Amino acid sequence: MLKKVDLSVKFCGVTFPNPFMLSSSPVSNSAEMIARAFDAGWGGVAYKTLVTDRIPITHPSPRMHGCNYDGKRLVGLQNVEQTTDRGLKPNLRDIAYLKKHYPKHIVMASIMGFSNREWADLAKAATDAGSDMLELNFSCPHMAVEGSGAKVGQANDLVRKFTETARNVTKLPLVAKLTPNVTDMNEPAMAAKAGGADGISAINTVAGLSEVNLDNFIPQPDVFGKGSISGYSGPAIKPIGLRFIAQLAKNKELGLPLSGIGGIETWVDALEYILLGATTVQVTTGVIHYGYGIVGEMIEGLSDYMAQRKIARVADLVGKAVKNVHETSDFNVRRQGIARYDLDRCVGCGQCYTVCRDAGGSALDWNAKKRRPALTEAKCLSCMVCSFVCPVERLITFKEMPKTWKRRKTVTLG
Amino acid sequence: MAEAERCLLCHDAPCSKGCPASTNPGEFIRKLRLRNVMGAIRTVKENNILGGACGVLCPTARLCEKECSATGIDRTIRIGKLQRFLVEHSWKIGFNPLSGGRFELPPPAAGRVAVIGGGPAGLSCAAELARNGCRVTVFEERAEAGGVLRYGVPGFRLSTEFLKKELEDVKALGVTFKTSRAVGPGGPRGLLKKGFRAVFVGIGLWAPIRPFGGEQGAGVISSVSFLELFRRGKPAPRKLCSGKTVAVIGGGSVAIDCARTALRLGAKDVYLVYRRSFSQMPAEEDERLEALNEGVHFLLLNQPTGYARDKRGGLAGVKLVRTRLSGKDASGRRKPVDIPGSDWVLEAGACIEAVGNKPEEKSISPGKLISADPATGKTSAAGIYAGGDIVRGPGTVVQSVADGKAAAKAILKQLKAAIC
Ligand SMILES: Cc1cc2nc3c(=O)[nH]c(=O)nc-3n(C[C@H](O)[C@H](O)[C@H](O)COP(=O)(O)OP(=O)(O)OC[C@H]3O[C@@H](n4cnc5c(N)ncnc54)[C@H](O)[C@@H]3O)c2cc1C
Ligand SMILES: Cc1cc2nc3c(=O)[nH]c(=O)nc-3n(C[C@H](O)[C@H](O)[C@H](O)COP(=O)(O)O)c2cc1C
Numbered sequence: 001m002l003k004k005v006d007l008s009v010k011f012c013g014v015t016f017p018n019p020f021m022l023s024s025s026p027v028s029n030s031a032e033m034i035a036r037a038f039d040a041g042w043g044g045v046a047y048k049t050l051v052t053d054r055i056p057i058t059h060p061s062p063r064m065h066g067c068n069y070d071g072k073r074l075v076g077l078q079n080v081e082q083t084t085d086r087g088l089k090p091n092l093r094d095i096a097y098l099k100k101h102y103p104k105h106i107v108m109a110s111i112m113g114f115s116n117r118e119w120a121d122l123a124k125a126a127t128d129a130g131s132d133m134l135e136l137n138f139s140c141p142h143m144a145v146e147g148s149g150a151k152v153g154q155a156n157d158l159v160r161k162f163t164e165t166a167r168n169v170t171k172l173p174l175v176a177k178l179t180p181n182v183t184d185m186n187e188p189a190m191a192a193k194a195g196g197a198d199g200i201s202a203i204n205t206v207a208g209l210s211e212v213n214l215d216n217f218i219p220q221p222d223v224f225g226k227g228s229i230s231g232y233s234g235p236a237i238k239p240i241g242l243r244f245i246a247q248l249a250k251n252k253e254l255g256l257p258l259s260g261i262g263g264i265e266t267w268v269d270a271l272e273y274i275l276l277g278a279t280t281v282q283v284t285t286g287v288i289h290y291g292y293g294i295v296g297e298m299i300e301g302l303s304d305y306m307a308q309r310k311i312a313r314v315a316d317l318v319g320k321a322v323k324n325v326h327e328t329s330d331f332n333v334r335r336q337g338i339a340r341y342d343l344d345r346c347v348g349c350g351q352c353y354t355v356c357r358d359a360g361g362s363a364l365d366w367n368a369k370k371r372r373p374a375l376t377e378a379k380c381l382s383c384m385v386c387s388f389v390c391p392v393e394r395l396i397t398f399k400e401m402p403k404t405w406k407r408r409k410t411v412t413l414g
Numbered sequence: 415m416a417e418a419e420r421c422l423l424c425h426d427a428p429c430s431k432g433c434p435a436s437t438n439p440g441e442f443i444r445k446l447r448l449r450n451v452m453g454a455i456r457t458v459k460e461n462n463i464l465g466g467a468c469g470v471l472c473p474t475a476r477l478c479e480k481e482c483s484a485t486g487i488d489r490t491i492r493i494g495k496l497q498r499f500l501v502e503h504s505w506k507i508g509f510n511p512l513s514g515g516r517f518e519l520p521p522p523a524a525g526r527v528a529v530i531g532g533g534p535a536g537l538s539c540a541a542e543l544a545r546n547g548c549r550v551t552v553f554e555e556r557a558e559a560g561g562v563l564r565y566g567v568p569g570f571r572l573s574t575e576f577l578k579k580e581l582e583d584v585k586a587l588g589v590t591f592k593t594s595r596a597v598g599p600g601g602p603r604g605l606l607k608k609g610f611r612a613v614f615v616g617i618g619l620w621a622p623i624r625p626f627g628g629e630q631g632a633g634v635i636s637s638v639s640f641l642e643l644f645r646r647g648k649p650a651p652r653k654l655c656s657g658k659t660v661a662v663i664g665g666g667s668v669a670i671d672c673a674r675t676a677l678r679l680g681a682k683d684v685y686l687v688y689r690r691s692f693s694q695m696p697a698e699e700d701e702r703l704e705a706l707n708e709g710v711h712f713l714l715l716n717q718p719t720g721y722a723r724d725k726r727g728g729l730a731g732v733k734l735v736r737t738r739l740s741g742k743d744a745s746g747r748r749k750p751v752d753i754p755g756s757d758w759v760l761e762a763g764a765c766i767e768a769v770g771n772k773p774e775e776k777s778i779s780p781g782k783l784i785s786a787d788p789a790t791g792k793t794s795a796a797g798i799y800a801g802g803d804i805v806r807g808p809g810t811v812v813q814s815v816a817d818g819k820a821a822a823k824a825i826l827k828q829l830k831a832a833i834c
């Protein structure tokens with residue numbers, strides 16, 4: 001029995017039992033599924049995006065493609081799924097059911113209108129159904145309907161307008177879900193704030209094209225002979241998600257609570273988002289890979305981390321790393337270092353030699369007899385590419401050199 | 415970690431069902447995979463207080479790893495190795511999931527319980543009880559706890575240091591150890607009278623079975639004495655083996671341990687004498703192969719019939735008769751029958767008898783196994799429970815851990831019923 005650590009968080013004024021949420025997607029498609037997720041430990045859900053019944057939604061088939069890298073499965077996931085394909089009424093009934101049976105768990109209905117009027121209708125309907133808060137989906141990268149999805153997220157005036165529309169019909173906290181397919185997310189975020197949003201969630205999927213079939217030249221997923229540019233998610237996009245969360249967190253003018261999304265599978269990923277400013281985190285591909293049960297590992301892992309460091313509340317961790325995110329121009333480049341080799345543990349594979357020669361400072365010589373690299377310190381660029389390929393953990397580490405140390409200049413031919 | 419990556423994270427994990435002690439590999443590998451390392455350690459140690467020793471010693475090929483779905487596409491996940499890694503890692507990072515405030519230990523109100531025998535069964539029972547608030551005293555005949563793990567299994571397979579660390583995990587739970595304290599035949603009842611609310615008996619099998627009706631004499635030793643003297647660091651085993659040809663009689667794990675130990679003690683040649691064939695040996699395949707590779711000579715299809723003595727009564731060799739396999743016997747294996755006139759003598763300067771262990775004569779259950787319900791450890795006497803080898807006959811560490819745990823649960827139920 002693990003000693004209970006309090007993981008509850010307050011996000012946009014709403015108290016969550018823990019920061020772990022399902023993001024809006026097939027993993028949050030119905031009350032039957034979400035109830036099981038709550039039982040497994042998830043603290044809240046962004047319910048699969050609701051639309052009005054005016055334009056019926058039919059998903060392409062098949063609708064996803066899993067990207068593997070070497071032996072590792074689902075490093076990324078490509079999907080062409082649309083918003084919910086269920087009717088509005090059944091979805092609203094499901095939301096009401098969840099709130100009745102899981103009053104302490106948080107249901108955030110995600111909505112997407114195809115017109116100003118629809119935004120208002122959906123916001124009102126979801127409020128009446130008993131949602132705790134609303135997520136405004138300005139970010140689906142592959143909606144087949146004009147004037148919706150990411151196209152809105154890329155047009156700041158529309159973000160503001162639709163947020164205002166929702167604001168006018170409901171008192172519930174509004175969270176704008178933004179697309180990473182922009183240069184600067186702070187612009188739409190500020191527009192959402194101006195429209196009355198209480199928080200921002202990011203990121204939705206990254207527009208991508210993950211694989212092409214070499215036999216028939218069709219990009220994946222292959223929807224009866226056609227591929228397309230569509231939403232890419234999973235561990236591969238985590239650095240992109242972290243970037244946007246950090247940028248939003250650093251924007252003092254914005255100052256809204258954040259929900260971090262993108263490539264979260266473990267408590268470590270979740271904590272990184274939290275340290276960069278997220279109060280809650282949301283997951284889809286992690287659940288597509290492992291099922292709802294991963295939340296148990298997230299809860300136990302984060303609890304142990306907090307207990308070990310005597311951190312009482314998740315809130316004490318939120319944004320802790322933000323002040324350490326700087327512009328690269330702030331770096332002190334007078335301090336320099338090199339790679340340090342602990343050759344006692346070397347197994348003699350020689351990968352370091354290959355990459356240092358072809359991609360680094362050509363600072364290594366190779367002793368063929370002993371099968372060991374020999375470093376000329378003055379040539380080491382501290383790029384550390386050797387350490388990335390070394391199979392022995394921590395054999396190659398970074399060490400700082402004294403101020404007086406000088407790196408040799410790169411050889412010029414001709 | 416790379417090994418955990420190979421795990422298929424099966425739904426309704428079959429490996430977890432393959433473990434007698436419910437150590438739950440499906441869960442701990444999944445936790446490891448999802449970077450919940452402390453949680454993984456917690457799963458191992460909560461379910462199996464000797465998770466480290468089991469990781470090293472379990473015959474995984476016929477337990478958890480036998481069930482592994484990965485064998486359908488590749489080779490099994492090496493579960494034992496992962497389990498051992500996790501336990502060693504817990505020591506490295508100084509994390510004992512069962513103590514140090516990570517556990518809400520209930521107050522020691524549930525009562526005092528006595529455990530007789532500090533082997534796997536007793537240790538597991540003691541740990542489970544202590545975790546649930548009982549004050550537990552372990553009475554152990556020998557100088558240190560551990561049972562076969564301390565005085566049987568040779569150190570090259572399970573180091574004393576490793577065992578010591580795992581025993582510390584038990585001690586950290588507040589279990590009291592009274593070592594060098596043998597409990598006699600009337601002991602369990604006496605302990606009940608002294609105020610212990612329940613007694614668990616896990617005394618194992620420590621009397622050697624003699625192959626030739628008790629005859630022994632110079633140059634011959636039982637596996638029990640041989641391994642125990644070796645583990646106690648006594649010079650006798652080395653003296654017996656060094657520079658000599660050593661015969662080991664038997665085909666089980668214990669015989670293999672004796673043979674490999676004899677080699678390490680400087681024996682010139684070690685013959686493992688077994689009356690059936692290689693594939694019929696009860697010893698696990700991996701240990702058989704290791705012994706072969708290390709240089710043990712397997713002398714199969716030979717039935718020992720007695721000892722040959724020199725003029726001064728010293729050991730000259732082992733008398734053998736060759737056998738052949740005939741029809742199936744009661745155990746379903748083909749039966750060895752002697753080939754008439756094929757008698758011969760294997761010259762040997764020392765012989766280790768390793769044909770099995772049985773309950774000790776001057777003990778709690780003189781010369782007999784104790785009969786107890788395998789699911790609860792309950793014996794016919796109220797308040798007295800038993801488990802491990804003294805109930806099942808020669809078994810495994812993990813089965814004994816399972817027995818100890820099951821008995822502890824039954825004891826807790828008894829104590830709770832008494833309170834309510
Ligand atoms: C050489 C050898 C190698 C083995 N290798 C393996 C292996 O690799 N893997 C595996 O799974 N299993 C192995 N086994 C089997 C395994 O060790 C046993 O099944 C297991 O130890 C049984 O546990 P136990 O607690 O029932 O008894 P034991 O381990 O025998 O412990 C009983 C304890 O009770 C004490 N005791 C006895 N009488 C009294 C008394 N009257 N009062 C107080 N204390 C008493 C003893 O000193 C001992 O410490 C091996 C066995 C042997 C002999
Ligand atoms: C199949 C699929 C369907 C999705 N549908 C929606 C949706 O309806 N609404 C929405 O806001 N986001 C949707 N998303 C985006 C996810 O909610 C999430 O933002 C994104 O997948 C990144 O998180 P992840 O890496 O944990 O998957 C969908 C993602 C996938 C993979």
Ligand code: SF4
Nearest residue numbers: 026061062063064288
């Ligand atoms: S996961 Fe289920 S619903 Fe999806 S394709 Fe496979 S069988 Fe069909």
